[in-house]
Amino acid sequence: MDSILAGLQSAGVIRNGRWLIRDIDLSIRPGEIVSLIGPNGSGKSTVAKVLSGSIVPDSGSVFRGKGIRIGYVPQRVVIDSTLPMTIRRLMNINEKFDKLEVEEALDEMNILKAADQPLQELSGGEFQRALFARALLRKANLLLLDEPSQGLDFKGEIKLYNQIVDIRDRLNCGVLLVCHNLHMVMAKTDSVICINSHVCCAGTPVDVVNDRAFQELFGPEAAHSHALYRHHHDHSHLPDGSISSVQ
Amino acid sequence: MIFDDFISRAVIAGVGFAIIAGPLGCFVVWQRLAYFGDAMAHSALLGVALALAFEINILIGVFTVCFLIALIVGRIGEQSMLSGDSTLGVLSHSSLSIGLVLVSLMYWVRVDVLHFLFGNILAVSWYEILMIYGGGAAIMFVLIRKWNNLICLTVDEQIATAEDMQPVKNRFLMMVMLAAIVAFAMKIVGIILTVALLIIPAAAARQFARTPEQMAVLAAAFGVIAVIFGLMLSVEFDTPPGPSIVVNAIGIFIIGVVATTIVRKRKRRSG
Numbered sequence: 001m002d003s004i005l006a007g008l009q010s011a012g013v014i015r016n017g018r019w020l021i022r023d024i025d026l027s028i029r030p031g032e033i034v035s036l037i038g039p040n041g042s043g044k045s046t047v048a049k050v051l052s053g054s055i056v057p058d059s060g061s062v063f064r065g066k067g068i069r070i071g072y073v074p075q076r077v078v079i080d081s082t083l084p085m086t087i088r089r090l091m092n093i094n095e096k097f098d099k100l101e102v103e104e105a106l107d108e109m110n111i112l113k114a115a116d117q118p119l120q121e122l123s124g125g126e127f128q129r130a131l132f133a134r135a136l137l138r139k140a141n142l143l144l145l146d147e148p149s150q151g152l153d154f155k156g157e158i159k160l161y162n163q164i165v166d167i168r169d170r171l172n173c174g175v176l177l178v179c180h181n182l183h184m185v186m187a188k189t190d191s192v193i194c195i196n197s198h199v200c201c202a203g204t205p206v207d208v209v210n211d212r213a214f215q216e217l218f219g220p221e222a223a224h225s226h227a228l229y230r231h232h233h234d235h236s237h238l239p240d241g242s243i244s245s246v247q
Numbered sequence: 248m249i250f251d252d253f254i255s256r257a258v259i260a261g262v263g264f265a266i267i268a269g270p271l272g273c274f275v276v277w278q279r280l281a282y283f284g285d286a287m288a289h290s291a292l293l294g295v296a297l298a299l300a301f302e303i304n305i306l307i308g309v310f311t312v313c314f315l316i317a318l319i320v321g322r323i324g325e326q327s328m329l330s331g332d333s334t335l336g337v338l339s340h341s342s343l344s345i346g347l348v349l350v351s352l353m354y355w356v357r358v359d360v361l362h363f364l365f366g367n368i369l370a371v372s373w374y375e376i377l378m379i380y381g382g383g384a385a386i387m388f389v390l391i392r393k394w395n396n397l398i399c400l401t402v403d404e405q406i407a408t409a410e411d412m413q414p415v416k417n418r419f420l421m422m423v424m425l426a427a428i429v430a431f432a433m434k435i436v437g438i439i440l441t442v443a444l445l446i447i448p449a450a451a452a453r454q455f456a457r458t459p460e461q462m463a464v465l466a467a468a469f470g471v472i473a474v475i476f477g478l479m480l481s482v483e484f485d486t487p488p489g490p491s492i493v494v495n496a497i498g499i500f501i502i503g504v505v506a507t508t509i510v511r512k513r514k515r516r517s518g
Contacts, residue, residue: 083277084453085459093399094399138410
C-alpha cells in the first residue's frame, strides 16, 4: 500500500456560525483519483482549499505529506486588469523551465496558440487548462482540481477527463477531482466521496451509486446517469462503466 | 541652468527614489493598494510628530508609524463592518489630523508642516541621501530575491499558498517595503503626493508592458525621467519641486495613453 499523500481527519470549517464542512475524512494516495461530489454550496471547494492550505480547519486536522507538490486549479481566478501577464510567463512563475518543455505542456493542454495572450483575455476554461499545463510541468504529485470541466462541451469534457487519467498515469499523482458530472465521476475514478457539508457516503463508484444517501441527495435518476448510453448497445454498463453481459 | 550643489543633491535623491518607487508602485497598482498607500502616507505626519516629541530621526519615526498603520489595517480589514475603503478613509484622515494637531501643540519645536505635506527635495541632505540609497538598496535586494513569490501572490493567493510560496510572509515584507518608501517619499514629494509618485509611473508603464518585469523597469524609467524634468521645471520657473515632478509624471502618462491609442487605431485600420 502506498503512503497517503494528503488527507483530512474529521476536518471542519466554520464561518459566521455556520459549518461549511464538518467531520470530513478523506485521504488521497499516489495514483488515486478521488472524486468529490455534492450539491451546490455543499462545501466541495472548501475541502479543496483546506487541502491546499488556503483555509486552516477550525476543527480536526489536515495532513500533507513530506515532499508534496500540489498543483491547484481553482474554480475561478480573477486576474487584475492592471497586471501584464501571459501564459508563458505564468508557467515560469515558481521555477524556470526550458522553453521547449513549456511549449510541449501547453500544446498538450491545447492552449499553445494562446501562450502570448494576456491572461485577462482567456476564458475560465482556458485559464484552468493553463494551470493544468503548469501542474504538468512542475510534476505535481497531488492535483487539486476544482470543477475543471467548466465551459467545456460534452466532447471537450470527455477529452479532459481522459487527459486527467493520462496525467495521473504518467506522474503517478494523486488527484482530488471536485466535480458535478456524475457520469464522468462514475467512469473514471477510484473512489467517490459524496458530501453535503458532512460526508454522506463514500466508497467505490458502485457503492456510492447504490447508497440511499446518494440517491436522496441527487434523486433516483442519478443512479442511472450512465443509462444515457445503454440503449445504443447490446450490453449494459455497471455504474463504474465496466461491461456486464445482457440479462 | 546652474547645477548648484543642492540641485545635484535633489537629482541624486529623486533618481534613487524613483528607481525603487517604480517596481513597488507596480505592486500598489496590481494589488489595488492606492487607498492603502494613501492611509500610510497620511499617517506619516503622526510619525513626524512622534519623532519630534521623542527626538528620534524623522525618517525612522515615519517608517515605524507607517508600518504600524499597515499592521492595524491588516487586522481591522479582516473583521470590520465597514468596507475596506471606509476603514482606510477613517484611519488615513484621523492619523493626518492627529499628526497636524500634535505638531502644532509642540510649541517648542519650530517646523514648517508644509515641508512635510509637499516635500522639500531641494533641502535634502547628504545624510538623507545615504538613507534613501541604503534603504533603497535593501528594498531592491528583497524585491529581486522575492520577485517570483510576490508576483505569484499577486496572480492568486490560493495558488501561492498551494505551491508553498509563503504569501502571508511575503505580503508582510511588502508592507515593510511600502512603509519605507512612504518615509522616503515624504522628503521627495511630500505626504499629499506620495501615492501619485508611486502609481502614476506604474500606470503609464502598464500600457507598454506585456510582462510584470517590463512594467516594473518601465515604471522606474518613467519615474526617473519625471524627477529630472520636474526638477528642471522647478528650477527654471521657480515652481514647487514636488508637484512639478508629479506634473511631469502625468505628462508621461498622457503621452503614453495618446501614443498607444493612435498605434492601436492604426493597427485596426491596417488589419
